Amino acid sequence: WECVDANGLHHLIWEIIDNSIDEVVAGYATEIVVTLKADHVVSIRDNGRGIPVGWNEKNNMSTVETVLTKNHSGGKFNNNSYKVSGGLHGVGATCVNALSTWLEAVVWRNNKKYQAIFANGGQIVQSLKEIERNHDDNLTGTQISWQPDFSIFDPNDYDYQLIVDRLEQLSYLNPKITFKYINEVTDEQITWHSEDGIVAWVRDLNQQPERKPIHEAILVANADGTVNSRKQTNNHIEMALAWQFTAAINPVLYSFCNNIETRNGGSHVDAFYEGLLKALRARMVQQKMIKSASALIKVDVANCLTGIVAIKYAEPSYSGQTKDVLSSSEIKGFIRENTQLWFERFLDENINQTQAILEFVKNERDL
Secondary structure, X not given: OXXXXXHHHHHHHHHHHHHHHHHHHOOOOOEEEEEEOHXXXXXXXXXXXXXXXXXXXXXOEEHHHHHHHOOOOOHHHOOOOOOOOOOOOOOHHHHHHHOEEEEEEEEEEOOEEEXXXXXXXXXXXXEEEEEEEOOOOOOOEEEEEEEEOOOOOOOOOOOHHHHHHHHHHHXXXXXXXXXXXXXXXXXXXXXXEOOOOHHHHHHHHOOOHHHOEOOOOOEEEEEEEEEOOOOOOOEEXXXXXXXXXXXXXXXXXXXXXXXXXXXXXXXXXXXXXXXHHHHHHHHHHXXXXXXXXXXXXXXXXXXXXXXXXXXXXXXXXXXXXXXXXXXXXXXXXXXXXXXXXXXXXHHHHOHHHHHHHHHHHHHHHHO
């Protein structure tokens, strides 16, 4: 948390969104609403289970207050709560509270509505209390609202487009979930809801004139299983891939781990390309399009690809603090083998499109 510029200001928003996303991934939330208000106030609400409101004996305060004031107290440390998590193991909300002039938590749970208020870097101003009954017995969720402390942060404004782009990405990565953006400063409202997820994302990206697809279908690979790391055995992993070969010579590939964008790729992207290469090399050698497997290299495939690589993994490791590069080497075999398996299945079942892909890759390689 050394970053006090605009990046740090937006990071507060990402941390609270990540907590709501964890409820989505765990299957409890279907809607996330981000509201920007005057004076840099942000409010983020989800319809998940709501932060538990019971008493925490160890810290002599409610669980809501514990989660918002004590590091490493979030549910993400309990493997039974979340198989995978984008948040920083429960410290995100605590840090947001510590870097705010005030923060309010509202929880809908147990057919009741609760509120806790903090100020001056996380000091409890109002302990958690019930403020009214729920008139809708099915209403659950959490709303976190805060104002950043500009004695800590540089006086920057929010980059509205950056926030909009992030929410749009999340709507593709989490299909069938509704994301709402409400900007009370500019009087703008946007709602996203994607039924087809990353497949729709690839399709939308390739609607740009310069990215004409060379085959009709978007290739999709989904798999889940476990891998072993040095820390732990049987780490849960899921992968969702979508890609399409295009006539463009500039690749477009977005990669994510636990809904966090890995801007500079990493082990999951490397394994994805390795899987594609193994499948293509075998076909092109078989059809005598290349003399040996080594004649086809990564750039021959990557340069004409539009793709999304999204994984969910229980124990990710990153290079550096910004999560730009995933460094978990133990996941590579799982992703490479499943990418190859799904691609080969597609090639077997779509002869015409297979030939279009092989001919195109060969021509690009020969240029």
